[in-house]
Amino acid sequence: MRLGEEALLEMDVGRCLATLISMKAKQIESYGGQDAWDKLSAEEKAGADNQIIRDIGKQVFDALEVADQEKLTRFIRTGCCMHKDLNCVKGGAKAMAEMWVRLKKTPPIILANKDNAAVLANLSSGAERNATEKRAEEVSKRGGVHATTLGGMIFKNKDTKKGQQDTYIWYMEQHIGYRISFPDVSNTRYGSHGEAAATIIVYRDHFLSFMEAIRDAKDKPGETNIEKNFSTAIKDIPTLTELCVLALYNIAVSRPFMSHVRTHENILKLREFFEKKATFLQSIIDKPALWTGDEVLHETGCLDGREWDEWSLKVLDAIKALKQQLPDLDQAVIAFVQGARETFVERFSEEFKNGGDIDKMTESELDTLYFSSTNDANEGGLGSWRRGQARRPAETLLKFNASFMGSRNDTEKFIQHKLTEEEDHLYLMRTARQRDESGHQKALKLAQIRADEEKIRENRRKETQRGEKRQKQANELLEAVKELALTDADIDNLKNDALILQLECHREIEKQRLTGDSGNSSPETGVETIPLKSHMKNKAQRIPELKKAVARFHARGETKEGANELLNRVLETNKQGGEDHLYESDNDDL
Known part of the structure; x- marks a missing residue:
């Protein structure tokens, strides 16, 4: 379409008219003549006109050199680097969970929810399980990531009316001397599970004493199921092993990776860094002692090779103190990093593969094009909308967008310097009233309702088909x-x-x-x-x-x-x- 428009704009008037008249005549004939054309709606005629422009654009495209055609048809999908790191952690956690079974090791303790805990409460190790007990055991969660999730629910719940929140902050401030904010796992912040694991490992003794304190501070001393699960998890050796691995990956890989991609914003120029990460992860797989040895050097143990900061040194010291109690730490590190590396190389750095579109680009093209390394612009806007709705529930999306764009573009300053006449302000007010009276928000709501209804119909149709298929198979x-x-x-x-x-x-x-x-x-x-x-x-x-x-x-x-x-x-x-x-x-x- 754009090629066609540009070609027409570059033609002189006579040639432009000759081209359009000729193509229009052929098009009307293809529709069955002038009478058939006249019966078309305005939308159909507009679509046909656009098709003529596209046909001209195709002629221009076909006349280009192959190299120029490839540039115009190149489609590059890179993705958000923050999501890449998140998914690498997920891949590592999955591989680490599978490691316990594969090596026939004792896995992390089950952290069952309240319903399942009641079912599993009276099980003995050698007893035959009934179907309900088997099901409860199968679906119950375990491991380091679930332990950090429970911690987030207790210490920094996204619902401020739940959990310990201020009680936890005050306790830590009293016993440590300063506030220890628990990472925002409850809101799934990037890197939060690794940060939470590190926080738990460093302040584990304080967490244990805090859990005992809130247990005994109740009118009727005792623990909720979540509190009991969290206390159990941070005493369980396999779960502690997973927490240590999550903490190590966070300080040695996730934090330097996220720092680098935020300061080097064009992802098209990050190929060398991505290759460096894959090589670094392989070095940890080959020699886990780079993380678990008596001396963990920043030159070989950290992705960017920079000196450990104060927090990282605290994490390393805490893991070193626990290391003798964690016989499977090296195997867990290998499994986790293998899973993270496979996820990163096979799924989340595919855009840099040899022969791919980025690989074919010249240095000049790499300097000219810009692809953001993160999705912050979109997710930041969505976050602002969510917070705005909490503060101003009645605000419409149109009003929010206008306010947001006005603030971002400094529209107020433009108005003060450029729109100085009374007629300008009258025009703005009339336009604003017309928009308010246009029913835009109502139409948006109706469109959403219609989309929801269509989705309901489609889901019901699919469920009916699935039911028929299940019945046929049965x-x-x-x-x-x-x-x-x-x-x-x-x-x-x-x-x-x-x-x-x-x-x-x-x-x-x-x-x-x-x-x-x-x-x-x-x-x-x-x-x-x-x-x-x-x-x-x-x-x-x-x-x-x-x-x-x-x-x-x-x-x-x-x-x-x-x-x-x-x-x-x-x-x-x-x-x-x-x-x-x-x-x-x-x-x-x-």
């Missing part, structure tokens, strides 16, 4: 379980579709009997189960897995009749939408 499994193939000969004779159904029958049976999921092994017990569907691409891969499943079926003493009864009961319940989701709540304050 019916297929109910038929397949009646004809379970339990011998190698029967399995070898199965067609591919029947083979898939047999695998699904055994998957559901094992899920009910062993509480495993659809991975290669149950995350809690290590018992082998049927692989994911995506890991079995063809019949040759499916047959051996079905034979293994049948062998496990016989080893458990299962019978065809028992399996038939089990699946009938489970699948009929699922078809009716009767699955129990009681223990999936994320609200630990229930």
Whole structure:
């Protein structure tokens, strides 16, 4: 469109008219003649006119050199560096959680919400779990990130009416000598989980004594479930190990990374820094002692190589004091940094890959173009809107935008110096009244309501389709379980579709009997189960897995009749939408 407009503006009047008249005549003919054209609406005619300009632009584009065409069609997506770091931490935390199972180590203690805690309260280590207990155990959270989340709910809740808030601040000021503000985990600030982990590690003894103090200060001494979970977490060795790793990553990677991208604002010129980060993370994987050794040097232990600041030294000293109690610290560091590096390299630095659009750019182009390294401009505006709504609930979006733009652009100064005549001010007031009377805000609300209603209809349609699909799948499994193939000969004779159904029958049976999921092994017990569907691409891969499943079926003493009864009961319940989701709540304050 822009190329077409520029081409027309560069033509002299005669050539411009000749071009447009010729193309317009062909277009009217394509619509069926003048009579058909006259019947079109104004919007349709405007769209057709725009198409002519686009056609001219395409002719200009086709005449360009290939290199110039590539410049015009280049699409570069970089993303926000703050989100990149956040997702690297998520990738690291996930890898660290998987490490405990993979190495058969004792994982962090379960930090169940109130409902699940009641279900799990009387469990003994060797006792057989019923379905409710299994479900409660599966969905309950654990680990360093959840511990920092609980800390945020207690010490700096986004709802100022909840948690300890001022009591915590006063206690720390009294016992340490200055205020220790807990990082804003409750509002998911960038780097807040790492900062919170570091704060907990450095002041762990004070947190423990504070939790005891608030427990005993109540009219009826005791702990809420959240308070109990937090106290338990910061005494648990595996959870402390995860907190130490989060703290180390925060001071050595996240803080210097975020500092660098904020001071080097053009992300197009950060390729060298991104490569440096990937190399640095690999050095920690190869030698975790760079973080966990007796002497942690800033030259090799910090991403930017700068000297440790006072806070970082406090964190390192606190971890050093705990190190002897944390036998799995090195393994946890390796797992976390591997997960963070894989996330960073494979997903969040893809824009710098060899042969990509940024790689093809010249130094001159890199200097000319500017892509912000963060999304602060947008998120800052959204944050201002949210705070503005809290202070002025009746303010419309139009009014907020006008006020925000006026302040940002220094419009008041422009008015004072340029709009000095009375007629100017009368015009502004008339225009403002016209906007107020235009019903803009009402139209915006109606558009939002219509969009919500459309989304509701679409979601209901999709849910109906999902329900029909679930019912169809359940019916297929109910038929397949009646004809379970339990011998190698029967399995070898199965067609591919029947083979898939047999695998699904055994998957559901094992899920009910062993509480495993659809991975290669149950995350809690290590018992082998049927692989994911995506890991079995063809019949040759499916047959051996079905034979293994049948062998496990016989080893458990299962019978065809028992399996038939089990699946009938489970699948009929699922078809009716009767699955129990009681223990999936994320609200630990229930």
